[in-house]
Amino acid sequence: MKAGWPLLIVAVGALPMPAAAQFWSRSWAVAPQAASTRDPLPDLKGKTLRQVVRISSGGTRIRLRLSNELSATALKIGSVHVALVDAGGRIVPGSDRAVTFGGVAAPVVPDRAPLVSDAVALRVTPLAHIAVSLYFPDGAADATVHGYAAATAAIASGDQTAAATLTDATPFKQRMIVDGIDVETARPGSTVVAFGDSITDGVRATADADTRWPDDLAAALQKAGRADVGVANLGISGNRVLAEGAGPNALARFDRDVLATPGVSHVIVLEGVNDIGGATRDKTPIPTAADLIGAYRQMIARAHDRHAKMIFATILPYKGAGYWGAEAEGVRKQVNAWILTNHEADGAVDFARAVADPADPDRFAPAYNSGDALHPNDAGFRAMVAAIDLKLLR
Missing domain, CATH: 2.60.120 (Jelly Rolls)
Structure with missing residues (x-):
């Protein structure tokens, strides 16, 4: 120490105590x-x-x-x-x-x-x-x-x-x-984000009854003893993966709605039917399987940067719905095949099989059809959650 420099004495006991972990x-x-x-x-x-x-x-x-x-x-x-x-x-x-x-x-x-x-x-x-x-x-x-x-x-x-x-x-x-709404826990909790369109948003679910598939998933996790795991429903009715629909496209809102979620650990994506169905209805070029898979890969890259796991769900059957078409059906099958066989994401859930009619897998099983051939009813939502291996969410 040079002569003339003041001596700085720090009283350790006077330092503020760190706040309790939140x-x-x-x-x-x-x-x-x-x-x-x-x-x-x-x-x-x-x-x-x-x-x-x-x-x-x-x-x-x-x-x-x-x-x-x-x-x-x-x-x-x-x-x-x-x-x-x-x-x-x-x-x-x-x-x-x-x-x-x-x-x-x-x-x-x-x-x-x-x-x-x-x-x-x-x-x-x-x-x-x-x-x-x-x-x-x-x-x-x-x-x-x-x-x-x-x-x-x-x-x-x-x-x-x-x-x-x-x-x-x-x-x-x-x-x-x-x-x-966030909750504080004594040890780090986690959140599964359900990301998608009207099927995730819960259109055709019984009102005021908490019967959408993310609601059923939350109940299933609690029944399995996963008390510190929450579920956040970030579905938007009418949303699309690639194009502006109801709300920004999925890639545009992914960071705000998914990655900014406190505690996000897993993301379950069920989205794409509005892209192919909307194009069929509007008589515009139908996105290819490569287009949709490329968008899924973008989600994987961005989620993995935040150490969140990506799980994709197969696009549900919708033959009989107003915007079904044979070309789009071919794209749905190609996308679903990739979802079930790829090694880039962290898992897959076969929602399509869970609600399909065994006699005609391009359609909903009658017991799970809400009536519009596009959205599940409450029983269909329960069947979807029954198809989720909860081990994927560890």
């Missing part, structure tokens, strides 16, 4: 979408929106993710509350909690941005139902939504976010603003 993983999700002009948003000025969701994995605390990512204006929120919901749909007494964001109870979500809440001291069990209530003092005319919910929300006048029962409520059939 292991967060996503337990519920929807993919954010821009509001559709075909489905005008309700007037939410001075109103409360309550949405009930069923999470998958449980934890000691929760946090919310609000999305304003597809909105051009900032969103003012007056208050946010969460509460547990019992089997009868009622708020569990004593479970209501106010939610803050950086200590602020009435946050402003910037345009084109998400906002993650502070941790909420609410212990949740696997497969619990949670009510999320938001009050909008100035409305939400340009809200980010998720177009299909398979669940019914409620809208009521005034700030009723802390109310056990909403007064004079009206139903609402989309998801809005809230697009993720």
